[in-house]
Amino acid sequence: MDRLEKKMLALIDAHAQEIIDFAQDIYSHPEEGFYEERTAAKVAGFLHAIGLDVHAYMARTGVRGDWMEQDGPNVTIVGEMDAIGCEAHPMAALGSKVAHACGHHAQLAAMIGSAIGLMDEEVRASMRGSVSFFAVPAEEYVDAAKRRVLREKENIGFPGSGKSELIRIGAFDQTDIALTTHVHMVPVAEDLYLGNPACNGFAAELLTIHGKAAHAAIAPWKGVNAVSIATSALNMVGLLRETFREEDHVRVHSLIRKGGEVLNSVPDLVVMEEKVRAKTLDGIRDAKAKLDRAFDGAAYAFGGTNERENLQGYMPVRYRAADPILTEAAQQLGVSYREVSPEDFNNASTDMGDLTHLLPVLNFTFGGFAGTLHGADFRITDPQTAYLLPAKMLALTTYKLLKDRATEAQKILRDFQPVFDKNSYIDYIQKTLL
Ligand SMILES: [Zn+2]
Missing domain, CATH: 3.40.630.10 (Zn peptidases)
Known part of the structure; x- marks a missing residue:
């Protein structure tokens, strides 16, 4: 010294x-x-x-x-x-x-x-x-x-x-x-x-899932259930797990900010925040695209819509x-x-x-x-x-x-x-x- x-x-x-x-x-x-x-x-x-x-x-x-x-x-x-x-x-x-x-x-x-x-x-x-x-x-x-x-x-x-x-x-x-x-x-x-x-980087997004309200018992077929869209999307993300490469260290985190108001009505609004981590910028892009397809696909299947606000992540x-x-x-x-x-x-x-x-x-x-x-x-x-x-x-x-x-x-x-x-x-x- x-x-x-x-x-x-x-x-x-x-x-x-x-x-x-x-x-x-x-x-x-x-x-x-x-x-x-x-x-x-x-x-x-x-x-x-x-x-x-x-x-x-x-x-x-x-x-x-x-x-x-x-x-x-x-x-x-x-x-x-x-x-x-x-x-x-x-x-x-x-x-x-x-x-x-x-x-x-x-x-x-x-x-x-x-x-x-x-x-x-x-x-x-x-x-x-x-x-x-x-x-x-x-x-x-x-x-x-x-x-x-x-x-x-x-x-x-x-x-x-x-x-x-x-x-x-x-x-x-x-x-x-x-x-x-x-x-x-x-x-x-x-x-x-x-x-x-x-160290992992990540991308994030705010999702607003729009369904259609209807009486949950009298006429549920007239509604579009936003909670069902969210649930299906999350199931798909779970099944997509096998497509994530080990070396990409992918992690997906989901948070439900708002998930319906009353049990007697088909929930017409779900707000979620999602975070996708991976080891490379390409890995983040790949996993994020899959997540997006899952939510868009679920919204399409149920007849709802899905609004996405991409949030900046970390590299x-x-x-x-x-x-x-x-x-x-x-x-x-x-x-x-x-x-x-x-x-x-x-x-x-x-x-x-x-x-x-x-x-x-x-x-x-x-x-x-x-x-x-x-x-x-x-x-x-x-x-x-x-x-x-x-x-x-x-x-x-x-x-x-x-x-x-x-x-x-x-x-x-x-x-x-x-x-x-x-x-x-x-x-x-x-x-x-x-
Ligand atoms: Zn710290």
């Missing part, structure tokens, strides 16, 4: 209590996606106080602090701000019913902790390039009703997720490499899990092996770690996937918590591992990317093959919404 690496770690340790208090404060004030106003103000206050150039109100609550004194590659450290709907969690906020049961508060603590190390004057002078600290809104799924409000009243063009909207408005235009972290999302016993396992996360600098940092910190392998797979989805289609995203996850992710029993049990260790990892990794005239960052950029640039990304999303 060189002298400046040691200095950064000492700085983070010297501010340990401040970082832990920061995490505890965010944990105690959970806010839902796109509405993280208090969280954003707290992050902005911190970034401003350490002398960064702060940009706020991006996609409503996004806050980015930039250190941009030099030319060269930009490394953006990303921290997610939103809490997850989990009413049973003891910290669930009254009213919004959300809690930090996905550990995003730990990401923010790690991000500000890394800033304490990286913004040291000597450390800055040793790096070529720029560093941004970006607190981003809305990683968790945003449902159809909320999306409508965001689009119509809040001017959010891609209300499906925070990162996607930030890409759309150009808030990632300056970023060359993103550095991300999260609590472990796949079972890992070690303190750190290095690299990005492949799959592209696999990225542990970069050697992540491994080097973990070794220097003397903690237990495991590197991602190509066989590892995360069936869940994150909008980080979208970013992996445009930029190199260096990622690691960390432990220090107990209970189930998104569950009522999720809690941080070890602040060292959950707050300070990731802060140190982010600081060391960023420094290693940008030191020595940013040799490592330049190499990563040369090797990276994007799937989309910003414009083709926006086009792709817009086409999936037709």
